[in-house]
Amino acid sequence: MDKITVSIITIGDELLIGQTIDTNSAWMAQQLNGMGIWVHRRVAIGDVREDILSTLAEEAALSDVVLMTGGLGPTADDITKPTLCEYFQTRLVQDRETLQRVLYMFESRGLPILQRNVDQSLVPEAATVIPNERGTAPGMWFEKDGKIYVSMPGVPHEMKGIMENYVLPRLEMHFSTPAVVHHTLITSGMGESFVAERLVDFEAKLPPHIKLAYLPSYSLLKLRLTAHGKDKLSTATELSMYFTELKERLADIVVIDQDISMGEVLGRILLARNRTVGTAESCTGGLIGSWITAISGSSSYYKGGAITYSNEMKMKMLGVKKETLAAHGAVSEETVREMLAGALDLLEVDYAMAISGIMGPTGGSEEKPVGTVWIAVGSQEKTVTIKYTLRYDRERNTQMAAVYAMNELRKLILELEPEGLN
Amino acid sequence: MDKITVSIITIGDELLIGQTIDTNSAWMAQQLNGMGIWVHRRVAIGDVREDILSTLAEEAALSDVVLMTGGLGPTADDITKPTLCEYFQTRLVQDRETLQRVLYMFESRGLPILQRNVDQSLVPEAATVIPNERGTAPGMWFEKDGKIYVSMPGVPHEMKGIMENYVLPRLEMHFSTPAVVHHTLITSGMGESFVAERLVDFEAKLPPHIKLAYLPSYSLLKLRLTAHGKDKLSTATELSMYFTELKERLADIVVIDQDISMGEVLGRILLARNRTVGTAESCTGGLIGSWITAISGSSSYYKGGAITYSNEMKMKMLGVKKETLAAHGAVSEETVREMLAGALDLLEVDYAMAISGIMGPTGGSEEKPVGTVWIAVGSQEKTVTIKYTLRYDRERNTQMAAVYAMNELRKLILELEPEGLN
Secondary structure, eight states: OOOOEEEEEOOOOHHTTSSSOOOHHHHHHHHHHTTTTEEEEEEEOOOHHHHHHHHHHHHHHSSSSEEEEOOOOOOOOOOOOHHHHHHTOOOEEEEEHHHHHHHHHHTTTOOOOHHHHHHHEEETTTTTOOTTSSSSSEEEEEEEEEEEEEEEEEHHHHHHHHHIIIIHHHHHHSOOOOOOEEEEEEEEEOOOOHHHHHHHHHHHOOTTTEEEEEEEETTTTEEEEEEEEEEHOOOOOHHHHOOOOOHHHHHHGEEEESSOHHHHHHHHHHHHHHHHEEEEEETTTHHHHHHHHTTTTTGGGGEEHHHOSHHHHHHHHOOOOOHHHHHHSSSHHHHHHHHHHHHHHHTOOOOEEEEEEEOSSSSSOSOOOTTEEEEEEEEEOOEEEEEEEOOOOOHHHHHHHHHHHHHHHHHHHHHHSSSSOO | OOOOOEEEEEEEEHTTTSOOOOOOOHHHHHHHHHHHHHEEEEEEOOSOHHHHHHHHHHHHHHHHHOOOOOOOOTTTTTOHHHHHHHHOOOOEOOOOOHHHHHHHHHHHHHHOOOOHHHHGGGGEEEEEEEOOOTTSEEEEEEEEETTEEEEEOOHHHHHHHIIIOOOOIHHHHHHHOEEEEEEEEEESOOOHHHHOOOOOHEEEEEOEEEEEEEEHHHHHHHEEEEEEEHHHHHHHHHHHHHHHHHHHTTTGGGESSSSSHHHHHHHHHHHHOOOEEEESSSSTTHHHHHHHTTTTTTTGGGEEEEOOOOOHHHHHHHHOOHHHHHOOOSSSHHHHHHHHHHHHHTOOOOOEEEEOOOOOSSSSOOSTTTTTTEEEEEEEOOOEEEEEEEOOOOHHHHHHHHHHHHHHHHHHHHHHHOOSSE
16 A cells, blocks of 8 residues: 655754744644655754755655644745755746735734835745645645655744645645544553453454554553555454454443543543533642633533642641641641532532642652642542652653543543433 | 764654653753753654664764663563664673562562563663662663663653762763753743843854843743853853843843743742742633642642633632622633632632633633633732733633733732842
8 A cells, every 4th residue: 555655844043953842743743644645754854954945855755745843934044945955946926926925914913014025025936835824834736756845934933834735735735645534542540451451352353454553641541553555444444343352351441442542531421411510620720620621612610629739728628627627637638528528519519639749859758758639539429639749750640640640530420420421 | 172972762663653752851851951961963763674784874974972762661662682682783682680579579569570570670781880879671781882872761750860869970980061041030020032132142142152032931031141161160151141131131021040940930939938838720720720739849839729610610619709700700810819808818828829810722702702701819918900801722721820820929929028038
């Protein structure tokens, strides 16, 4: 089967000195993969003429399509366009439509226009200009020696607009793409090696065009099945047979059979049961709330939360007793239990989560080392408390604690209300 | 000047299909850069024997050091170690120390040990084994034809431990590294092209070994000056002259002269003034609280917050009047003003932020389109309200709104209390 292959080149010193994390490539790969195009190489290089020239040639030799992002800003570190002219043996010309768009954007915001903004409408003559509806630097499509090259700005939302409106549809028309189908199962509560042990004979019988990958993610484990085939329908049908078996084999540890966030998992469960939820966060400082509300439509089940970072606020907002804090401390089963009860009352919700812990790097003691986290989840009917001892840095401890709390609540809701979506 | 160059190779299909965002490379590049080693290429490839072999050869031809992450898990998709054996013409042998470590980790957690865990102690004979104190897969150091290769697991905190404890010190000993110095200035309130226009003559007089880069980041603009030189002290001295001039030229729009988060900027300002802060969040759902508390030590100035996602909670927790919501809606100047007043009272803090908006993709109207955000920041003494109209997706709108709110509060504190750190 003929795979269509893509190289992604990201241009910019900021990616090489680590000042910027590259989220563009992951998004691009997801989109391309969904239509059966395989990103087999991603290369990041600096704003260096020679490196751009050699990398373009190398990647074009290895791939059918070369997608570039970055190096197209209005400021002086832009060397990408002249280098593209050199590579494609062409010259810069002014694109009238881009110029009009730039002029309009500046006028409508009441900003004066500068020469460097006007210069954004200069494009290599050999390029097909792709309008950028979200910014001033246009995208550019080139074809040379049977290969396709696309240059796009590095600003994520501008790149996404250009990809969605133009590049993806045009690539789909250009190639008759093969079928690639993924299914992802999210599990919790069992380590990678133990899950793998349970799947030895399942893996052994997978045909060569179906692959299983293990992807640990915070406290969860994602299992991804990928099938390649000629025809979308038959490939998807075959994959879903194996995926169903996988789900059945791991039924006791399955969280969800889709690659969605824990915020979305919890939201769907609440929506299906017409229940509401609230949060009482100390150590996570609002992270759980922000993850829940990252889902559009969450206002129909999330009422709000109390971020009680100080003891005073635990008492004032959630009614935690002074004596409880004095006797057991802020990071204790007793305190999160009272936080939970207070959150259920204050927020008038069916379910709530309460969390208090020591995220580090300071603040630990012998009795309660850094990483100690107490979680309480529940309803007026039933409360579950659990203690975790996390062993990572502040950021990762906080994220893991948030995932644990949401997963505990998920399990409790399914236990109390087993009917319906899970 | 002889640059020491590094290629980073990340191995794993999950990076190519976009399921995982690569944060490892950015961290590694930062660390290497700090010691004057230049990452000039980053390549991501899949779990494919031929691709690993050819990429190792290509990158070793271009760089002094090749750092690899990924492909070392306990599950069956591991093909990295056999491929390394092939590349270095060696065979797998058992490493006694790694075996002991693996056995100990499983025993101490009361877990049974599986053959695939034992196999993690198999390493290529030609490798110097690097202990992994945070996991079971060891790192491996190879030298061949004058080049250095290091293979590490892809789990970020395991990779970081191996880099910090072993790889970075050993690279520093191996090379006499040149000096690379960075300084970053963060500005707000002026677009990239206008800042660049103000800096035309400044840029023109920069010597060739000092570069200025523009890095837009949410609603902020980062300006990074980088100097390369032989000697750390003289390079740093020269750079700081230019950096001081840059700061002075942009004094009216400077946020901070370091590359730190807005949460840290705000925290330092509050700490220096011995002031406290609280949050009243609707549309950001706890994100501002989570950014503030991401900073270790934030408990000394952050007391807590109210996440009032529903109108009921805006009234109950913050005392927003029913009539205000009825007359002006939840996303209005009047509502955020009352949210702010309520937050100052409830949280008993010196300063607070209140925010309410429509983050999309649904919920907009003709009068209040998606992206409409009202922010109020202030103290009992003074309140500032401001409206933004954001034009991005839900995630980006939320992040930008949070940065705007924190930046508005920063400006107000500096206006009310100009003495001391800013």
